[in-house]
Amino acid sequence: MRHLIRTGLASLFLLAAATTARAQEITVFAAASLTDAMTQVAQSYATATGDTLQLSFASSSTLARQIAAGAPADLYISANQKWMTWLADQDLIAANSRHDLLANALVLIAPADSNLAPITINSQTDLTKLIGDEDRIAVGDPDHVPAGIYARQALENLGQWDAIEPRLARADNVRAALALVERGEAPLGIVYATDAAIATDVKIIATFPENSHPAITYPVAITTGQANPAAVKLLAWLLGDDAGTIFAEYGFNRPATSPKTQ
Known part of the structure; x- marks a missing residue:
């Protein structure tokens, strides 16, 4: 190399x-x-x-x-x-x-005090069932933020994008999405594994399959x-x-x- x-x-x-x-x-x-x-x-x-x-x-x-x-x-x-x-x-x-x-890798996070247990994400997983009727999933804006673009690609490949897209809290960048979960303003977030690793107030619920999105x-x-x-x-x-x-x-x-x- x-x-x-x-x-x-x-x-x-x-x-x-x-x-x-x-x-x-x-x-x-x-x-x-x-x-x-x-x-x-x-x-x-x-x-x-x-x-x-x-x-x-x-x-x-x-x-x-x-x-x-x-x-x-x-x-x-x-x-x-x-x-x-x-x-x-x-x-x-x-x-x-x-x-x-x-x-990097793409992960699903929740506040550290959340009662959600780790899950395996696949085409049968319904993420909307993990949040309340008025809740949102924090993510970098899929229209331009790379983490959000990867999230959209993963959700599309898993057949979940249409259901989840209206339930997203779109942030200006991935760190802003992380902050929403850290503050408890969103019960779930989709961020990079490295963002979750440096945060003290969140926990990783799942890792998106590598084949659900292009290599990060x-x-x-x-x-x-x-x-x-x-x-x-x-x-x-x-x-x-x-x-x-x-x-x-x-x-x-x-x-x-x-x-x-x-």
Whole structure:
């Protein structure tokens, strides 16, 4: 894998000028579900290199649109392929810099004090029977938030979307959906496994079958015009073992497939 990463980044290093000794400031736009992990990554990276990461977290769609509107991001980490491809289609992603960075899972959560027991989700599961007549299931907005898009795909594949769609509490991002369940404002929520792992006031009721939705992968790329030495160095570090250890501590896995470049 290290060989593939070195090969994929080689052209970027050729384009970049020699790195100076002066500490650099690098702006990273990252999906909201990466808030805790990337905050730790930034601290470790600053200690290791002296470079400072300026982090901006929001839904992947919001960040992609900001980049398209001219926001000065050096690196972008999306929670799905759709929004990275959307930027690539507009030539806003640097050539050969796109890689699949992380993998995640989709889970059903409830408040920690809920009397709901763990269940197995399949095509026979009726989630509406787990909530009251006036209750809602918290989820990132399926129209644009990656976690919500994955949730919709899973529910459609399980034949439940039509019944559940009117019962959703649509949040601006996955962390907002998590907060609704943490505060007890929603009896159920659909979030990433990593979000549930960092929350103290929720519990996992079930994990959605892997085959019910596309693989949850987080692509990373340098934005067009920002393939400078500092950004290239950070990208290589994110794909390496030091960052991988930190991501693993927050429940993220590396993708099963080789890194994707574009």
